[in-house]
Amino acid sequence: HPTLSQAFAERAKTASHPLSRYLLRLMDVKASNLCLSADVTTARDLLALADKVGPSIVVLKTHYDLIAGWDYNPQTGTGARLAALARKHGFLIFEDRKFVDIGKTVQMQYTAGTARIVDWAHITNANIDAGKDMVRAMAEAAAKWKARINYGVRTSVTVGTPESDRFDDEGGNGNGNGNGNGNGNGDGEGRKGSIVSVTTVTQSFEPADPPRPHTTDARGGAPEVVFADMEEAPMDRGLLLLAQMSTTGCLMTAAYTQACVEAARENRDFVMGYVAQECLNTAADDTFVHMTPGCKLPPAGEEEHGPLEGDGLGQQYNTPDRLIGVLGTDIVIVGRGIIAADDPPSEAERYRRKAWKAYLARLE
Ligand code: 5BU
16 A cells, blocks of 8 residues: 555645644654553553653553543643643653443543543544444544634523533634623524523633644743644544454454444544554555554564564564564554563663664665
8 A cells, every 4th residue: 555655754744634644744753653552550650651751752542541540630630741741742642442332422431521531632542343423423522622622612502492502613712711702692503492591611621732842831831842843733633443453362353344444434534543453554545544552572682583472461462573564554552562671761762763663664
């Protein structure tokens, strides 16, 4: 497929999803196609690790539900602090939540509840065993979230009955100062009944927007890493479809994987790509990004002898060379390979160099 021999910088120009375009550009600028799977057990360790390894990675993958002491405060909590680190170092946050349920439930799990994943994770993923409508449901939830963020204020216009609460696009003046003029006379199309109340609520949290490496940190601090030639990132959310897993005896069939490809093509403005073990771009206009877990290097200085050992609990490993160079994926996801090392930041650099070399070799 053309994406295999195309430079990330080139793909950044044509990818269908704005966040993919941003990510591919970030990869080019940071010379990194490495994602750290930050599977540590406490919020303190997570933030410290993100800060130390941030310069080497383009994506930080989380499992918020295995972190003890996750602080759910939307302004000062763990999500918001991770988002600030993402802006400081220039990486995207990927919550490996593996959503799978009916559309209505995943909408609520994604945007509400305690974790409010959509607020701080630029990317999340879904298993589409329950059917592809749920992808559309998540896309809709993300679009609503984005509209609300962009206008800075949420205006509820209650028309006739209290249930008909809606987001009014005309309502906010965009500066989030809470006096958005949802003035109650802008009749929406097809709206029935009379307006009984208009409530304007100031945006109550700072959204975890994608990194803006060349600007001042939104919380006032100067960014430590400056990518002078990065454009401002779009304010978007993206989904990866769980097309293939890295485990032994994985039950995902070729038909399931193909259904993921179809669902991705039908939702190009929300689906960025896949978590997969090989390149799934087959149509000429497929511009999806592939992220791949189950990645490990043999210890530094040791020769590679055949296949790498798994973890004894179903996880299987491949080298960056094989995943990027032979199987044609784009970003390698590494957890214990980096976290369990004596010096995680320098081990992350070793993985970054190897994965980047494999990518450069693929271009030749
Ligand atoms: P490891 O320590 O590099 O084995 O961690 C791999 C991470 O990727 C871990 O967080 C898993 O939950 C995650 N993962 C995976 O290993 N395999 C998959 O197919 C998917 C996710 Br999807």
